[in-house]
């Protein structure tokens with residue numbers, strides 16, 4: 372049976388790199404992204420060039436009904452899911468006292484609740500097959516915190532709690548759940564940082580450069596593979612030694 376990986380927010384940035392890496396490794400893909408993602412067609416075509424099936428599904432991960440519908444389409448086409456990568460995420464930064472509860476909630480709804488909705492749908496199918504891998508793309512910010520990102524840090528810390536709990540609940544069914552915590556990765560998100568913030572970040576890094584989306588994708592591919600079949604409930608940081 373051909374392997375199937377579903378990547379949320381899989382059209383650009385780290386998600387795109389994971390899509391191409393998994394397609395190259397022989398996975399059929401489902402890219403689930405919200406409406407405004409213009410990069411999707413391009414990524415779908417690039418991934419298809421590896422000779423695998425690629426299904427694009429438009430859905431907002433923070434809307435449970437849309438997630439359910441998308442998983443139904445995915446199961447109609449492939450019949451099963453081997454790997455779910457909860458990668459879709461947003462930031463809405465601001466110091467806590469100036470942050471509206473709406474901005475706090477939006478970030479939690481997409482980053483954390485969206486991951487829960489997708490995991491729940493994937494786990495139904497994985498439980499039936501007694502096999503599966505879930506990877507939650509958290510962040511070093513979820514481990515250490517970061518001024519101006521109380522909403523984002525809370526959502527990413529929440530994803531770590533979700534990871535460990537699902538790993539405990541589903542290990543006996545041969546389902547592994549791990550989190551990846553990237554540090555500064557070259558992307559639209561880090562491109563928009565001011566030079567001062569970038570310089571400050573560079574001072575903290577042991578390896579004096581930002582990481583690449585491809586490096587995160589290779590870690591995800593390893594964690595999804597049989598080589599990692601005794602690794603579950605873990606948070607793997609990929610951060611150039613930012614907190615050493």
Ligand SMILES: NC(=O)c1ccc[n+]([C@@H]2O[C@H](COP(=O)([O-])OP(=O)(O)OC[C@H]3O[C@@H](n4cnc5c(N)ncnc54)[C@H](O)[C@@H]3O)[C@@H](O)[C@H]2O)c1
Nearest residue numbers: 380384385404405408431432458459460510553555556558
């Ligand atoms: N870039 C970094 O340095 C960095 C560091 C640590 C963690 N991360 C995490 O890695 C993940 C990917 O980051 P990126 O830099 O590639 O981001 P990005 O903004 O380039 O891509 C995010 C993707 O998620 C999609 N998305 C956003 N909201 C969605 C929703 N409601 N429903 C469905 N899709 C939605 C977007 O359309 C986009 O395709 C995020 O979860 C981010 O928090 C990134």
